[in-house]
Amino acid sequence: MKSVYDDWTGNVVQEADIRSFDPEAVRAVRATYVSEHPDDADAVSGMDDQAFLSHIGVLKRGKVTVASMILMGKASEKVLPSTLCIRWRLLDVDGTVSDTRSVNGSMVLAVRKVASIISNSTVKIPDGDGQSFVSTYRIASLTEAMFNAIQHQDYTMGGTVDVIERENESVTVFSRGSFPDVQPESFVKGQNQTMTQRNSFLIRCMTGIGLVSNSGAGIRNFYLSQIHKHFPLPRFSITEDTVAVTFPGRREGSLVRALDIHPNMEVQDIMDLDRLDSGRFLSDKRMESLISRGLVTVYDGVPCINPSYEDPSSRFSKGSDYDAVMQLLKENGSVTRSDVVDVLRFRDRKGLSDEQLSVKATNILQNMRKDGRVAKSEGSTRSARYELVG
Structure with missing residues (x-):
């Protein structure tokens, strides 16, 4: 197809009209739009398909666009490349392909079809004093990953979205094209990202309908849903010409064991522990923070996730600051001023600065020395270690 605009997905398809759309796909788009835009439901309820699709911006002056054909086109229409499809493959435990299917036509329907093929059992996870049941895969995450692949795909490279299901192990969604120069984990932290976009017309259509989330929220939800289910976090693999999420x-x-025991850990701590558990780089500063708070312990020089970790915010929440520091001393036998600052930070409800917390820690330790509860064993004031007396 000859390109009219820089963005191929915004081109008008002259040889197609409203009859080129799969009626089931149009109904699915209507249902999704109304669900995501309830305030507009009455306005669109009386519109015919052409008026509705023009209203939501997938047509241009009433004309069929490439984007609209990607989302709703019939499989029998031959106006788009035959490589535009979702290809699902099932690998057995030995990595051999045991089943495969390719779904062409409307990508809205193809995503739903492939999501329904994937084996999705229910498992039990600890929930307080009891148990709850969760699905192995969150369907919303699988569909969002496929829709993300469709909207960001580099269609000059063919347009096939590959979904690889490894039996009883994982599901991976592959798309063609590069990924912006940002780390997927940055979306979880809520950092604003400026991303260059290919297929901008298609992206606007899919976002406007409600098929995908805005500003990386879908990627954030990939991580949060795995945390909620107490499963390992998603894995991104990014090369110059492919993007994959597993x-x-x-x-x-x-990490799973830690989530079972301590489901209320901070998201940043969970992501750091996941990096440690998977053998990826973790900065010295973050590692020291995890160790100082008991989330990580060191065995023979090797840092490991500490399954017996107990959140200091609950362990040291009772009594005064003095009492909390005494509790830390009873557990460890000795402390540094930095250890005391960590405990005070957990207890702090006034938003004190690190400098203020450090002064407070020094005052508590000095009072303990006066009371005969601790003795300075080594180091200068800044690096001194204080041991429990008696």
């Missing part, structure tokens, strides 16, 4: 389908590993 959703682990097995509850295994030290």
Whole structure:
């Protein structure tokens, strides 16, 4: 097809009209739009399909666009490349392909079809004093990953979205094209990202309908849903010409055990522990923070997730600051001023600065020395270690 605009997905398809759309796909788009835009439901309820699709911006002056054909086109229409499809493959435990299917036509329907093919069992996870049931895969995450691949795909490279299901292990969604120069984890932290976009017309259509989330919220939800289910976090693999996201389908590993025992950990701590558990780089500063708070322990020089970790915010929440520091001393036998600052930070409800917390820690330790509760064993004032007396 001859390109009229820089963005191929915004081109008008002259040889197509409203009859080129799959009626089931149009109904699905209507249902999604009304669900995401309830205030507009009455306005669009009386519109015919052409008026509705023009209203939501997938047509141009009433004309069929490439984007609209990607989302709703019939499989029998031959106006788009035959490589535009979702290809699902099932690999057995030995990595051999045991089943495969390619779904052409409307990508809205193709995503739903492939999501329904994937085996999705229910598992039990600890929930307080009892148990709850969760699905191995969150359907919303799988569909969002496929829709993300469709909207960001580099269609000059063919247009096939590959979905690889490894039996009882994982699901991976592959798309063609590069990824912006940002880390997927940055979306979880809520950092604003400026991303260059290909297929801008298609992206606007899919976002306007409600098929995908805005500003990386979908990626954030990939991580949060895995945390909620106590599963390993998603894995991104990014090369110059492919982007892949893998959703682990097995509850295994030290991180999962930590989530079972301490489901209310901070998201940043969970992501740091995941980096440690998967052998990826973790800065010295973050590692020291995890160790100082008991989330990580060191065995023979090797840092490991500490399954017996107890959140200091609950362990040291009773009594005064003095009492909390005494509790830390009873557990460890000795402390540094930095250890005391960490405990005070957990207890702090006034938003004190690090400098203020440090002064407070020094005052508490000096009072303990006066009371005969601790003795300075080594180091200068800044690096001194204080041991419990008696």
